[in-house]
Amino acid sequence: MQTPEHxxxxxxxxxxxxxxxxxIELLIVxxxxxGAYEVRDMGxxxxxxxxxxxxxxxxxxxxxxxxxxxxxxxLFEIPWAWWSLALCFLAEDLAYYWFHRIxxxxxxxxxxxxxxxxxxxxxxxxxxxxTWTGSIACTFIFWLPLPLIGFPVEMIFLFSGFSLVYxxxxxxxxxxxxxxxxxxxxxxxxxxxxxxxxxxxxxxxYAGVLIIWDxxxxxxxxxxxxxxxGILSNLATFNPLRIATHEWVAIGxxxxxxRSLTQAIGYVFGPPGWSRDGSRQTSAAVxxxxxxxxxx
Amino acid sequence: xxxxxxxxxxxxxxxxxxxxxxxxxxxxxxxxGDEQEVRAMALEAALGAQVREVAVDAxxxxxxxxxxxxxxxxxxxxxxxxxQRAFAPQAISKMLRVRPKGAGVAVRIAFADWGFPSLLLxxxxxxxxxxxxxxxxxxxx
Numbered sequence: 289m290q291t292p293e294h295x296x297x298x299x300x301x302x303x304x305x306x307x308x309x310x311x312i313e314l315l316i317v318x319x320x321x322x323g324a325y326e327v328r329d330m331g332x333x334x335x336x337x338x339x340x341x342x343x344x345x346x347x348x349x350x351x352x353x354x355x356x357x358x359x360x361x362x363l364f365e366i367p368w369a370w371w372s373l374a375l376c377f378l379a380e381d382l383a384y385y386w387f388h389r390i391x392x393x394x395x396x397x398x399x400x401x402x403x404x405x406x407x408x409x410x411x412x413x414x415x416x417x418x419t420w421t422g423s424i425a426c427t428f429i430f431w432l433p434l435p436l437i438g439f440p441v442e443m444i445f446l447f448s449g450f451s452l453v454y455x456x457x458x459x460x461x462x463x464x465x466x467x468x469x470x471x472x473x474x475x476x477x478x479x480x481x482x483x484x485x486x487x488x489x490x491x492x493x494y495a496g497v498l499i500i501w502d503x504x505x506x507x508x509x510x511x512x513x514x515x516x517x518g519i520l521s522n523l524a525t526f527n528p529l530r531i532a533t534h535e536w537v538a539i540g541x542x543x544x545x546x547r548s549l550t551q552a553i554g555y556v557f558g559p560p561g562w563s564r565d566g567s568r569q570t571s572a573a574v575x576x577x578x579x580x581x582x583x584x
Numbered sequence: 585x586x587x588x589x590x591x592x593x594x595x596x597x598x599x600x601x602x603x604x605x606x607x608x609x610x611x612x613x614x615x616x617g618d619e620q621e622v623r624a625m626a627l628e629a630a631l632g633a634q635v636r637e638v639a640v641d642a643x644x645x646x647x648x649x650x651x652x653x654x655x656x657x658x659x660x661x662x663x664x665x666x667x668q669r670a671f672a673p674q675a676i677s678k679m680l681r682v683r684p685k686g687a688g689v690a691v692r693i694a695f696a697d698w699g700f701p702s703l704l705l706x707x708x709x710x711x712x713x714x715x716x717x718x719x720x721x722x723x724x725x
Contacts, residue, residue: 300589307596311603318607326663327601327610334597341590348585408665413600523699524660524667534699541696567672 289368295442298449306456310412316462323411323461330413332526336403337416339528343423351428355441364438376439377497380431380447384496387430389507392491392571398560399535400425406531408518410483415459420532451496455479465511474499477511484515487578490571520561520574535560611664614644622647626657629668637715641705642686648693648705650715658695660703671695678702679723681712691716 310330317323366372391401400419407414419427434444457463458479465477474495482493492509495502502508523531542555542563551564561570569577604610615621619638626635626649634652641647649657656676659668677696684690684706691712694702711717 297585297589300585303589303593303596307593307600310600314600314604314607314609318609324664325604325609326665327604328663329665330604330609331597331601334593334600338590338593338597341585341593344585345587345590408662408667521669521699522662522665522667524662524669525699525701526662527701530698530701534697537698 291368295446298453302453313412324409325411328526329407329409332528333407333413333417335528336531337418339420340418343420347423350423354428355435358432359435359441362436362438366438376443377447379434380444381496381498382501383431383434384451385494385501388494393559394557395560396557397427399539400427402535403531405483405519406523408522410461410480410517412459415456454497480515481509481511483517485518485520486516487575489515490575613661613664613666615640615647617644622649622659625659625668629670639705639713639716642708643706646703646705658703669700676723679720
């Protein structure tokens, strides 16, 4: 297989399909009453998606630059071949899993990722509610092992684009469970669990394309009771600037109140909801309290 | 990704918003206006904290409750959803009496939370509830 000269930008190619599918879902929701849309919520989500695109153009070079820089020190010369494509797909999906998991477990990365969870709705427009600060916060570091191993940078971009496009269609309430596919793929059902705030669903199902990583690393949960979407402290705004920056502002406020370096580190890199006096709740605390209530 | 794709996306977004509005998907959920609704929400959200006082906006778009442990519980409408949050008293950054659009008196309450914009509670009477006035004085102090 020859090294391709030009690789398609899958996300840009898929943009018309995204818009068409949201339009179709809007019609189905209106006609059947299944699922939910609200104009301003959808506007906020799509506005966040557009802003994400602008910031990718302005700051996306940071990640690309880091990938090319690291690739100078690659351990292996990996050619374009069917086996390397298969390996790269798996490696990219695994990198996505850990990026996603740590984005829920450490507030520094959560501050960028929370945007995607900040809607109380779950529909195709929610898929496009994306971060504005991810590139600046260097979330690309989770993929750096791939160019270091020797995967061509363009190949990594191909699969990260594929993963993004794949994850669009799973943001819907209109598709139920998909039989045997549920064992291998991240499906609408699995991802509804991921977006839910029901205690048993918190911090579960981090997969990008393959759900096998959650099954392997013990973070899998199946959808049983109806999910309640959003975050533990839901936002009271549709303003994209507030949505994009609220957690960073909160981190700043907490840093000002920190009385030691340990507390400052806790506020920045600890789990979301960590506080020096225990006055807030982390996901783990919410889960434990729910379990205790159930046992009582 | 390039600016051409983004421009196409912008046109698509405007089309979708127009379509959603035409389909009647601009919705507003209001509170019932009954204090019991807010008490029940506070009890569930604040994990059993006792609710001392409740004030509901005359337009049913917001409510504020004072909890026995000193925290305040705020509720506001957001499209077709409600958003609720319990705040420590020191999280009230500003509390001002303002002239409302309708009759009566109104109080604007701002919190030290960038994700929870200020609440406006209008009352169809000359004065806000006394407990809110005490809270306002404490916030101003």
